[in-house]
Amino acid sequence: MAAILLLHGLWRWAVLIAAVLAVTGALTSMRDSAGVSRAQRFGFWYTLALDLQVTVGLILWVGETAWRSHPFLAFIHPLAMLAGLGLAHVARSRQRKLVTAGRPSMVPLALYIASLAVLVLAIPTGRV
Numbered sequence: 001m002a003a004i005l006l007l008h009g010l011w012r013w014a015v016l017i018a019a020v021l022a023v024t025g026a027l028t029s030m031r032d033s034a035g036v037s038r039a040q041r042f043g044f045w046y047t048l049a050l051d052l053q054v055t056v057g058l059i060l061w062v063g064e065t066a067w068r069s070h071p072f073l074a075f076i077h078p079l080a081m082l083a084g085l086g087l088a089h090v091a092r093s094r095q096r097k098l099v100t101a102g103r104p105s106m107v108p109l110a111l112y113i114a115s116l117a118v119l120v121l122a123i124p125t126g127r128v
Contacts, residue, residue: 001064008056012123015049019116022046022088026095026109043092043108050119054085073124080122087115 025039057078060067067073091111098105 001060004056004060005064008053008060011049011053011056015046015053015119016116018042018046018049019088019112019119022091023109023112023116026091026112030106030109039108040095043095043112046112047088047092050085050088050115054081057081077122077124080118084115084118084122087111087118091115 021042022039022045025035025042028035029039061078088111091108094105094111095108098108
């Protein structure tokens with residue numbers, strides 16, 4: 001389980017970088033129609049990276065027992081990460097639909113920002 005925990009901790013950085021790229025991609029796609037394709041790719045990679053992170057996290061949550069003594073790790077962190085995952089997927093879905101309709105919108109941008117904010121607030125720090 002230590003290797004899986006290490007993977008989970010390292011992969012978090014890939015998720016955060018992908019989230020920042022998804023936010024900037026959604027922002028630039030509102031100003032520049034040429035950036036729409038790039039924004040879609042960034043949104044795809046963000047949701048994919050987050051899917052993998054949550055999957056590894058669920059494996060840890062089921063298989064590891066050390067977290068059970070701490071309410072943050074037992075409940076708040078997993079539920080917040082699932083909420084962030086849901087927000088990211090709704091953002092991606094809205095982004096695809098709006099691109100098909102040919103309309104720029106702030107909705108995917110707001111949802112990606114909300115997802116990133118939830119993830120950042122739910123990351124365990126050294127205090128936990």
